[in-house]
Amino acid sequence: MDIPDIERTIFGLNIPDSFKQIAEKIAGKERITPEEGLLLFKEADLGYLGMLAEIIRREKCGNDVYYIRNFHIEPTNVCVNKCRFCSYSHHYSARSWELTVEEMLDIVRSQDETAREVHITGAVHPDRDIYYYGELLEKIRKLRPDIHIKALSAVELDFLMKKSRLTHEQGLKYLKTCGLDSIPGGGAEIFDTAIRQKICESKASSSEWLAIHETAHNLGIPSNATMLYGHIEQYEHRIHHLLLLRDLQDRTGGFNAFIPLKFKNRNNELSYINEATVVEDMRNYAVSRIFLDNFPHLKGYWPMIGKPMAQLSLSFGVDDLDGTIRDSTRIYSLAGSEEQNPAITVSEMIALIQQVKRIPVERDSLYRNIVC
Numbered sequence: 001m002d003i004p005d006i007e008r009t010i011f012g013l014n015i016p017d018s019f020k021q022i023a024e025k026i027a028g029k030e031r032i033t034p035e036e037g038l039l040l041f042k043e044a045d046l047g048y049l050g051m052l053a054e055i056i057r058r059e060k061c062g063n064d065v066y067y068i069r070n071f072h073i074e075p076t077n078v079c080v081n082k083c084r085f086c087s088y089s090h091h092y093s094a095r096s097w098e099l100t101v102e103e104m105l106d107i108v109r110s111q112d113e114t115a116r117e118v119h120i121t122g123a124v125h126p127d128r129d130i131y132y133y134g135e136l137l138e139k140i141r142k143l144r145p146d147i148h149i150k151a152l153s154a155v156e157l158d159f160l161m162k163k164s165r166l167t168h169e170q171g172l173k174y175l176k177t178c179g180l181d182s183i184p185g186g187g188a189e190i191f192d193t194a195i196r197q198k199i200c201e202s203k204a205s206s207s208e209w210l211a212i213h214e215t216a217h218n219l220g221i222p223s224n225a226t227m228l229y230g231h232i233e234q235y236e237h238r239i240h241h242l243l244l245l246r247d248l249q250d251r252t253g254g255f256n257a258f259i260p261l262k263f264k265n266r267n268n269e270l271s272y273i274n275e276a277t278v279v280e281d282m283r284n285y286a287v288s289r290i291f292l293d294n295f296p297h298l299k300g301y302w303p304m305i306g307k308p309m310a311q312l313s314l315s316f317g318v319d320d321l322d323g324t325i326r327d328s329t330r331i332y333s334l335a336g337s338e339e340q341n342p343a344i345t346v347s348e349m350i351a352l353i354q355q356v357k358r359i360p361v362e363r364d365s366l367y368r369n370i371v372c
């Protein structure tokens with residue numbers, strides 16, 4: 001079915017006028033309003049949402065689905081913060097770890113030459129400063145001049161820059177000279193102040209998170225954005241979050257991808273909250289794809305949602321399945337993610353994508369196709 005056929009199908013459906021108007025806007029490449037986004041979250045039929053999200057995804061990426069050969073380093077889980085949803089952090093206990101620089105370099109050395117990206121993020125260690133990470137990045141750059149270094153969430157950066165009394169611009173310029181190529185999307189959680197106060201009061205504020213990403217973009221450092229959903233937030237808070245991201249992207253164009261992160265409830269203070277259903281997850285992907293019309297990519301992070309759900313998300317606006325994640329990532333496995341030892345071979349990734357009749361495309365960190 002090509003795009004016009006999908007549009008005809010939507011217009012032929014017996015749906016309320018307000019939904020027809022939204023479909024018309026999307027067919028005409030017009031942006032939807034926050035009120036329309038809220039209506040979609042609250043009232044829209046899942047099949048209809050999937051169709052609209054797919055119009056936008058196809059327009060941007062055709063049948064391509066992206067993946068990357070990458071690996072993760074989680075330097076430590078010793079954290080100054082106590083986010084209530086976090087299953088990962090410990091303040092010096094039998095379950096805490098602090099990798100040395102040499103141990104992290106060993107992870108880099110153990111990767112084969114096809115790895116294109118290293119993703120470095122972890123907890124906010126009280127004793128490590130920006131120069132510690134700057135030197136780590138320099139050493140990684142020396143070992144692997146070709147690799148893309150995506151490192152340090154805005155929450156980690158905020159702490160490091162405050163500790164070293166540097167402005168956002170000074171801190172980011174310094175890290176860029178050390179080898180920083182881009183910033184991961186972590187720490188965004190939910191921008192609404194009251195909800196943020198309840199789930200992660202001590203970490204960087206929403207305005208600090210947004211300001212760090214804006215400064216990074218202005219310095220030519222691209223980044224990703226996330227949203228933690230399915231805890232105590234309401235649809236209104238999700239739309240507010242998406243709106244702030246859309247506004248920032250209008251100003252800078254520096255975001256590569258949006259990554260919705262489903263709250264996982266094991267081993268944390270919010271364990272009493274039931275996790276979002278698969279229907280809710282798909283609804284969230286679709287509305288995100290529709291609302292964030294200026295984001296080039298929507299990522300379904302398979303280590304968290306599991307491989308079958310990642311395949312399903314490809315019919316709700318997702319075009320990127322992240323990477324092969326060689327080496328362990330513990331931030332989700334400790335919170336009860338679907339994948340306890342996340343690792344996937346390239347041929348498995350290709351098969352996952354082909355099973356849903358899409359075209360697997362290996363990318364680099366800036367979404368340029370890798371031609372073998």
Ligand code: V47
Nearest residue numbers: 085086184185186187224226228261262263264335
């Ligand atoms: O900010 C913590 C989330 C994030 C839980 O940029 C949880 O490519 C669910 O940002 N349930 C860090 N989520 C990871 C992150 C990320 C992941 C993948 C790709 C990229 C990218 C970035 O993990 C934190 C927080 O929102 N998180 N605990 C939990 N219990």
Ligand code: SF4
Nearest residue numbers: 079081083086089123
């Ligand atoms: Fe620390 Fe990050 Fe966990 Fe918050 S989510 S407690 S900042 S590791």
